[in-house]
Amino acid sequence: MADDLIALTDHLQIERAVMGGTSMGAGVALNCALRYSQRVLGLILLRPAWLDCPNEMNAKLFGLIADMIRKHGPEAGLETFKRSDAYQSIAQECPDAALSLLGLFADQSTRENIARLQRIPQDAPNRDRTEWRRMGVPTLVMTTRGDPIHPFEYGQVLAKEIPGARFEELTAKSVDLAQYTSDLRRCLGEFLQNKFGRSESTGF
Numbered sequence: 758m759a760d761d762l763i764a765l766t767d768h769l770q771i772e773r774a775v776m777g778g779t780s781m782g783a784g785v786a787l788n789c790a791l792r793y794s795q796r797v798l799g800l801i802l803l804r805p806a807w808l809d810c811p812n813e814m815n816a817k818l819f820g821l822i823a824d825m826i827r828k829h830g831p832e833a834g835l836e837t838f839k840r841s842d843a844y845q846s847i848a849q850e851c852p853d854a855a856l857s858l859l860g861l862f863a864d865q866s867t868r869e870n871i872a873r874l875q876r877i878p879q880d881a882p883n884r885d886r887t888e889w890r891r892m893g894v895p896t897l898v899m900t901t902r903g904d905p906i907h908p909f910e911y912g913q914v915l916a917k918e919i920p921g922a923r924f925e926e927l928t929a930k931s932v933d934l935a936q937y938t939s940d941l942r943r944c945l946g947e948f949l950q951n952k953f954g955r956s957e958s959t960g961f
Contacts, residue, residue, distance in 0.1 A: 759789040763796060775953065777801025777897075780907060784882040787915075790896075791888055799952055800896040800919075801945065804907035808914055809886040815906060816878040818843055822861055823874035835862035847905055853931040854906045889918040896922040897948040899941065901929040923948060 762785060766774060775798050776786045783802040790797045806812060821843060825834035838844050839859075848855035861874070883889075896919045900912030909926075916924035925944040928936040 758785045775799035779803040787882040819878045895952040
């Protein structure tokens with residue numbers, strides 16, 4: 758995916774850019790910064806879901822969803838998943854995360870992409886966090902509490918290991934979506950303004 762991102766910037770004739778993403782997108786951006794450092798002006802990691810190894814809980818969870826879609830199809834698989842202990846636990850802890858999982862069953866291409874639900878969570882942006890300590894790109898890490906799919910501690914670890922990284926805790930989406938959005942825009946805007954003299958896009 759990082760290779761695809763670089764191919765896209767080549768197509769758009771963009772030599773260097775601030776790159777970032779949420780969850781898996783954060784992992785792709787981190788991989789890109791490690792492997793294509795000359796192409797990355799800045800790095801933004803929002804609610805990362807990986808460190809230097811797979812998140813075992815996520816791997817099991819997404820594998821369970823893939824199995825239910827394969828065995829029962831999207832609609833029946835959805836109802837079966839709703840009754841599972843795994844879903845009930847996440848729904849109690851973080852309703853927003855639970856809702857995002859249900860959306861996987863509504864994806865019309867899900868049946869054709871069962872493999873990605875099994876394989877991607879088993880991967881990682883890189884396998885050696887000492888590589889993070891050699892990074893020299895301005896980095897912003899943002900995360901929230903109470904999200905089992907995107908552990909708060911992952912953001913803390915990344916910000917600690919990446920030299921000079923800025924860490925920001927955002928209001929959880931499940932607590933106050935409007936405040937989460939406001940926090941996100943403020944932190945993003947301050948980072949871009951301070952590091953690059955540009956404020957955020959209102960369309961982020």
